[in-house]
Amino acid sequence: MLDLSLSDGLPPFRFSGHETFACRYAWLPKAYRAIKANSGIFFDEDAAMVELGIGKNMVRSLRFWADVMGIAKPTADRTHVLTSTAQAIFEDGGHDPYLEDVRTLWLLHWNMSSGAAPALFAWHYLIGSWPYPEFTRSEALAAFLRQSERLGYSHSSVTLGQHLDIFLHTYMPARSARVGIEDSLDGPLVELRLLQQTGEKRSEGGRWEAVYAFRREAKPDITNELFAYALLDYWDRTAVGEKTLLVRQVTSAPGAPGQVFKLPEEDIRARLEWLSQQKEFGIGYRPSAIQGLLTRDNLLSVSADLIYKNGITSHG
Numbered sequence: 001m002l003d004l005s006l007s008d009g010l011p012p013f014r015f016s017g018h019e020t021f022a023c024r025y026a027w028l029p030k031a032y033r034a035i036k037a038n039s040g041i042f043f044d045e046d047a048a049m050v051e052l053g054i055g056k057n058m059v060r061s062l063r064f065w066a067d068v069m070g071i072a073k074p075t076a077d078r079t080h081v082l083t084s085t086a087q088a089i090f091e092d093g094g095h096d097p098y099l100e101d102v103r104t105l106w107l108l109h110w111n112m113s114s115g116a117a118p119a120l121f122a123w124h125y126l127i128g129s130w131p132y133p134e135f136t137r138s139e140a141l142a143a144f145l146r147q148s149e150r151l152g153y154s155h156s157s158v159t160l161g162q163h164l165d166i167f168l169h170t171y172m173p174a175r176s177a178r179v180g181i182e183d184s185l186d187g188p189l190v191e192l193r194l195l196q197q198t199g200e201k202r203s204e205g206g207r208w209e210a211v212y213a214f215r216r217e218a219k220p221d222i223t224n225e226l227f228a229y230a231l232l233d234y235w236d237r238t239a240v241g242e243k244t245l246l247v248r249q250v251t252s253a254p255g256a257p258g259q260v261f262k263l264p265e266e267d268i269r270a271r272l273e274w275l276s277q278q279k280e281f282g283i284g285y286r287p288s289a290i291q292g293l294l295t296r297d298n299l300l301s302v303s304a305d306l307i308y309k310n311g312i313t314s315h316g
Contacts, residue, residue, distance in 0.1 A: 013121040015148070015155055015163050017064040019057040022169040023187045028108075029097060031066040032082065032090040039079040042066075068120060070111030085111070088304040095308040099188050102221045103307050106261070109189055110230050114255040115237065121148070122167035127214070127262075128254025134213045138203045140164055168212070171195035194262060218267040226307040227271045228281060230257045236301055247272065247285075247292030 034041045034051055041048050042063040045056050052059060066072050071090075072080040089104055090097050096104040113123045125147065126140060144160040170189050199211045234256055239245055250272070251258035251265050258268050269287060272294065276285035282297035 012118045013124065013148075013151065013153075014068075014116070014118045015121050015153070015159060017060070017067075018163075018166050019061040019064070020162050020166065021058060021061040022166055023061075023065040023069070023189075025099060025188050027062050027065060028069065028071055028099070028188075029090055031062050031071055032086055035066070035072050035080045035082055039081070042080060043078040068112045068116040069108045070115055085304040088308070095305070101308070102191065103223060103226050105188050105192055106222055106226055107229075107304065107307060109192060109194070110233075110257075110260055113260045114230070114234060114257075119255075120167075122163050124254060126167060128259050134198060134211050136201065136203065136209045136211055137164065137168070138205075138209060168195070172197070172212075214262045216262040216264060218264060219261065222261055222263070223307065224271055224274050225309050227257060227261070228275050228278070229302055229304065229306050230260070231275070232281070232302050235296070236299075241299065243296050245294045245296070247288075247294060250294070 030052060031042075034048070038047075038051070041051060042059065045059050048059045049056055052062070054062070066080075067074065070083055071086040072082050074080055085107070088095055089107075095101065099105065112120065113127050116123070121144070125143070126135070130140075141157065141161055141164055144164060145157060148155050148160060170187055171192065171194050173186050173190055194215055195212055196215055197210045198213045200208045201211055203209050231250065234250075235242070235245055238253075238255070247269070250256050251263075251268050253259065257263070258265070263271075269292070272283075272285045272292075273287070275281060275283050281302075282300060284295035284297070286293045286295070
């Protein structure tokens with residue numbers, strides 16, 4: 001039986017809001033422009049339908065993706081505030097208004113997998129806590145049912161299955177995901193090839209189904225600057241004011257760069273060595289085969305502009 005370990009103090013999770021639509025390529029730039037023109041647009045669904053030219057469910061889905069990918073944040077007065085990350089990407093003269101740079105896609109993946117609050121259930125467990133090298137849809141869904149029940153939720157298998165399918169469709173081409181989603185257009189994060197089909201096997205019911213695995217290998221398109229941004233963002237959110245951080249946490253904790261980017265430990269250590277040599281970050285690295293340690297001389301945060309330091313990196 002597959003199982004997932006739980007730890008105390010987990011945040012509440014989000015299981016829905018995407019309205020069974022995976023994010024499309026054109027949606028985030030469209031959301032940015034709409035919110036910039038009218039910060040309350042997503043709180044008036046009828047006006048949003050007219051302005052964006054999409055149906056009500058798609059309006060709700062677009063708002064969901066803009067939120068979890070770090071494009072905008074809702075306020076108490078029923079408006080959205082565009083984030084500094086969104087401005088760095090989509091503003092006039094921004095770094096990547098048409099999502100042509102693979103680093104932008106990794107950044108959106110990072111925001112959704114680590115920074116979304118409440119955390120997305122499928123992302124937290126499959127990317128952050130899944131204990132096996134592979135999984136099938138039926139195995140993941142069975143684990144979802146058990147874990148959501150243990151957390152006190154009463155979601156049906158239909159709701160959890162839709163949430164799982166959206167996860168698969170976010171990273172797998174529609175022709176490969178075989179998840180039965182009406183929206184057949186692939187989204188931007190498919191380009192990352194983070195999740196791959198490795199084969200097929202029979203389920204307990206005798207039906208053949210796809211086997212998936214994360215691509216855990218060194219990824220040169222995740223530049224050292226992008227890794228540095230993610231590390232400092234993670235540090236600021238999970239260890240506020242702390243001057244030290246265990247390397248083990250960076251490599252394997254849910255929501256940490258090692259897990260979210262699926263990087264091998266030796267690659268992470270090489271990146272940490274590079275980071276410790278960049279004096280502007282104030283990061284020290286004490287390597288150890290047992291328990292390495294990072295130290296931080298200052299609590300300077302970095303903006304998303306850092307990841308675009310060396311020009312465009314195309315995903316072809």
